[in-house]
Amino acid sequence: MKLPRTHTLKEISKLIDSEFVGDENFAILGINEIHVVENGDIVFVDHPKYYDKALASAASVVLINKEVACPEGKALLVSNDPFRDFCKLAAYFKPFQTSDKSISDSSKIGENTIIQPNVFIGNHVSIGHNCIIHPNVVIYDGCVIGDNVIIHAGTILGADAFYYKNRPKGYDRLISCGNIRIEDNVEIGAGCTIDRGVTGITTIKEGTKIDNQVQIAHDTIIGKKCLIAAHVAIAGCTVLEDEVTIWGQVGISSGITIGKKAVVNAQSGVGRDLEGGKSYFGSPCDDARKKYRELAAIKVLPEIISKVNNI
């Protein structure tokens, strides 16, 4: 998330009541989670195992729970609880706003766009031209939707990320301050859920078509002209390149990349990066032909076992 205006290191340190290392006028442009952090951003880290990754990331400011050597050209915010303080910043810059009517006055709806009954459109939502938003769709605050988009009934865009920190007393939710962008000519089926980014933008690119009851988690990027069949679940921070086809009930782990024109067959489970242009099957999935050979081999296995036991 970019801040509404540039803030100084000193201003931010005051907001979260922390120490800082660096020039008090050091410019801060945004706050972002490690997967989507950019130059000018604050990132947070609270486990020594990940210190190096955070310090070497694109982040300009590292919100950290130990005073370490500050890399050249960067700054530190030193806090006894970086997770809590990151949430404090997210809540400060993107406070939760209630809605007292189904369609917020601050939303912007394009020409010839049809909004059917019982739809909820949150604050500062933007919807393009020639869209159809079917009944009982929910679009949370700040979502951005392009032109010629169709969203079928009961679909939910922009709920919070499922992202928690395990504390002795219970799980603490990372406050989601990210967003959603649905590009032109995307069509989304009924009963889908697409979560907002934790700090980044969950994105469905131009021309992608999504069937019913699909789940897409925070900060995931779906490429152009992808096809996603019913009951697929895609975890957070994953990237589908363009023209990927995912068949029904496939599950995809977080933080991986599926290459251009890959095809993942029904009920597969994807736990690692997949090369583009190939077909995959199985849970965990593998090259489809290889997997089919294994399945054929399993069919003769009881017979092979008798054979071996008789040797």
Added chain:
Amino acid sequence: MKLPRTHTLKEISKLIDSEFVGDENFAILGINEIHVVENGDIVFVDHPKYYDKALASAASVVLINKEVACPEGKALLVSNDPFRDFCKLAAYFKPFQTSDKSISDSSKIGENTIIQPNVFIGNHVSIGHNCIIHPNVVIYDGCVIGDNVIIHAGTILGADAFYYKNRPKGYDRLISCGNIRIEDNVEIGAGCTIDRGVTGITTIKEGTKIDNQVQIAHDTIIGKKCLIAAHVAIAGCTVLEDEVTIWGQVGISSGITIGKKAVVNAQSGVGRDLEGGKSYFGSPCDDARKKYRELAAIKVLPEIISKVNNI
């Protein structure tokens, strides 16, 4: 879909600006996709691989992209883009109608039927007697629901089929002009999605019970007294005969038939026709006992491999 009145070949050819082969007064009764086409209907075909199937089908008129020999007693509509022109006809005979209130004045609701708050009922929907429609259900235009039907909250009946043509510039949606029929004594859980037929009627027959978050795609026929557990996904144009039981999270491919009284165990994947009266398991599924023997064999596989490697 049957047309509201019989049209002549000439009338239809004018609507889509195409050539025709046959008597200009040839009578046309409906338009239908190849899986559900009937006598008197137009069907479309645009790939030489499927010409013979379309020409030999029950269709009386074939909307085709090449002038071929016309079978006896039939007619042709010759177009450079049969898919586009089929959609043109679908949109002409079933234009999308917006709704300005949650329950359309043109809907028909039977005696003693309870409609809870926040329900959407589209145009020309028909609901029988003694039904309960729980909150936030969405019933799209034209759906037909029998007597003593219970539909739990958040279920969506009649969204468009997930059926696209791959074009160089993007996927084109086949306009759904089909419908949904829910017969008497059917009960549907919460958060389900049942799509309308592309041109036919997605049908849930008498006495079938469906659990939560089930997905049933376009033109699929579910028989009488079936049981379908939570999170099942059934693709389009599939037939479940009577008294079939489908346990949780099963996936079923398109265009197949599952025989009477078959039982498909949880998390199975069905990719081919299944004979009735038997029990199935696995992804892809097989006879359940056979599959359990394979699973038992896999458990001893590591040991067998050591044995073989020591020979």
Added chain:
Amino acid sequence: MKLPRTHTLKEISKLIDSEFVGDENFAILGINEIHVVENGDIVFVDHPKYYDKALASAASVVLINKEVACPEGKALLVSNDPFRDFCKLAAYFKPFQTSDKSISDSSKIGENTIIQPNVFIGNHVSIGHNCIIHPNVVIYDGCVIGDNVIIHAGTILGADAFYYKNRPKGYDRLISCGNIRIEDNVEIGAGCTIDRGVTGITTIKEGTKIDNQVQIAHDTIIGKKCLIAAHVAIAGCTVLEDEVTIWGQVGISSGITIGKKAVVNAQSGVGRDLEGGKSYFGSPCDDARKKYRELAAIKVLPEIISKVNNI
């Protein structure tokens, strides 16, 4: 379910027009299904196979379809259709009430709780303090929700159990008279469905976090501080002890127990009790390391088969 006041054996027998065995003033406190029956309750049984279990259960009164020897200190209700008569009692003590507005006047909503637009809150619902109920959530009659609970859009709490008796003419639904309890600090994602108990209380304990499109069936108990990822389906009468983690698209059968701190990996199927503190994988699932060894063995299986065939 506890009755609103103590009833005598004679009163109940009149309500369902049945015979009874025992003192006519025998006190009855509740009605409950066999999984959750307590002292003072009526339980029903209609198959000789289960007579002993019902008679030996905690139930004080057994609604049964044959006059058997009555255990010491208990009573019998003898009916030709115990299932029908149990439903009659459920419907008598918990009649279905319609709602004519989205938020019932008989519901109780705590301080600082935010109810977003298009939410349905049924009769006698209780919601604690500092909750956020996002748009288009449905909370059926009588559900009880604690403090600091977040429920994301489109989630459905309290639909009926998927629990039927197979009759020659069709399936008869067991009338659900149970309830739901969501404890403090629980967070539930978008598009989830959590069913009420048949007679007991489906319970989500303190601090548990649930992702999107999760299905939890009737009478299931989810422990404290559990994590449940997207598209998980948990059947009825199952118990998850505290701090259990269930990853995406896992399916869990009815009536089983998953021990404290167990971890079930994505797409697994759980069909039996699982010991706590361990990690599981596969469908049907097993100890994760064992399962990974099997998967590794399958990869070399085609090669092993050639080897065996060449011996």
